[in-house]
Amino acid sequence: MSHPQSQAAAGSRSGALSHIRVLDLSRILAGPWCTQNLADMGAEVIKVERPGVGDDTRAWGPPWVRDADGRDTSDSTYYAAANRGKKSITVDISTEAGQDLVRRLAAQSDVVVENYKIGDLKRYGLDYESLSRLNPGLVYCSITGYGQDGPWAHKPGYDFVFQAVGGLMSITGERDDLPGGGPQKVGIAIADVITGMYATIAILAALQHRTVSGRGQYIDMALLDCIVALGGNQVTGYFASGKVPHRYGNAHASLVPYQVFAVADGEIVVAVGNDKQWQQYCAAIERPDLAQDPRWSKVTGRIVGRGELVPELARTMLTRTRDEWIERLEAHGVPCGPINDYAQVFEHPQVQHRGLRVDVPRADGGMVSTIASPLRLRDTPPVYDRPPPTLGDSTVAVLRDVLGFSDGEIEAYRRKGIV
Structure with a gap:
């Protein structure tokens, strides 16, 4: 019309x-x-x-x-x-x-x-x-x-x-x-x-x-x-469970590991979104023992046991530099990235390519x-x-x-x- x-x-x-x-x-x-x-x-x-x-x-x-x-x-x-x-x-x-x-x-x-x-x-x-x-x-x-x-x-x-x-x-x-x-x-x-x-x-x-x-x-x-x-999954989780969501800092309420890790020369973000990526992550960090441990094979176990698992991962992540880890993790298909400031954002080749x-x-x-x-x-x-x-x-x-x-x-x- x-x-x-x-x-x-x-x-x-x-x-x-x-x-x-x-x-x-x-x-x-x-x-x-x-x-x-x-x-x-x-x-x-x-x-x-x-x-x-x-x-x-x-x-x-x-x-x-x-x-x-x-x-x-x-x-x-x-x-x-x-x-x-x-x-x-x-x-x-x-x-x-x-x-x-x-x-x-x-x-x-x-x-x-x-x-x-x-x-x-x-x-x-x-x-x-x-x-x-x-x-x-x-x-x-x-x-x-x-x-x-x-x-x-x-x-x-x-x-x-x-x-x-x-x-x-x-x-x-x-x-x-x-x-x-x-x-x-x-x-x-x-x-x-x-x-x-x-x-x-x-x-x-x-x-x-x-x-x-x-x-x-x-x-x-x-x-x-x-x-x-905007509360999305946090709010619907509260509706279902009655448990009020709380702060996790840079961690994720429903995924582990999905957080910032300190490395030898700074910090990086690692975002393991499913069980397959968990196995890929373990291969990248050369921790077959964690990959084979039944406690961590499913996301639920990693969430419940994060207090024990994350410190172990953190010790391993300190053994290499940011660029070394990003190269290894990306080679294994694990989502990860540096924490850029805005100057670094607009120097990023993908950001420049996208105009x-x-x-x-x-x-x-x-x-x-x-x-x-x-x-x-x-x-x-x-x-x-x-x-x-x-x-x-x-x-x-x-x-x-x-x-x-x-x-x-x-x-x-x-x-x-x-x-």
Whole structure:
């Protein structure tokens, strides 16, 4: 089924979603991560920002994006990491005229993504019920900490809070009885990122449903829901056994050995995922005695007896260097690897072959280095034709080309501080 607003964006970019226009009212990370996914897949993403200020994360530096002369700009690399491929317009949505501009854009868009506090956009007439009356085909995605309903729905929160409340920190970190033990957050804002990914999936599902129903729909995304869902096998194991999962540090609750081992000159990761790999691992480390011991032949025995088995393995692993072990283990088909920092990651030949660094030129002659999208569609690959936008870089173009404003009308809005 054809949608007029879809046709407005058609032909402006290549990519699987080149027929889709997204109105991005979100900021910080979860919403922008979602809309960057859509932009990478070719959607026209119009990011609405506060005049003079913009997305909060523009100021989250250093480090800063640099211009052609190597000087710091006013935009942080944090902002750049989640806003590639978008157009930025500045609109004061606290004004009636600004609200009217957003409504006009929503009427010609396929998707709206927002992460305002519950009720904020309803006060402005920019909630789903208001906008869907103008555009019944609109897919409207709200992202909040705790969701749109429930006793905690009104509470604010950042990623760190949800890693704690949602259980992730209870299973992340070293065991309490070992040095450095205790709860630990993940090194990236995983609640925000996973919510952005789930939101992307939900939006694509709603757009697909629209093709058969002719109608858009409302999507209620919550960081709490997403971080709890990430619990996966840990949570289902708890449901079945009643035993609350705990921290294993770098070990695995259901596989042994599956951990970091100290070696003669550092550390490596060894990941033995099944009983066949256990036999291959024993051959690689030249421990036929362990391979033949019936206590360790099955994964259940290795899990139950890890306290006795792992120290024995650890002593053996100290006898060779990292590179020696990796060569031997890989020769025997045992998954393993060094623990790389990010400098080493982007020196890795496979990472370089896959083109995981993407340098996008800026209008000022500078370059923004970003990470390639892992969404590798063969016929409609990701699009990297727009750098993270400078604040308001497309205000005039969007008002003129999408809404049909004249130069005089745009200047009048600018004089009043609306854009």
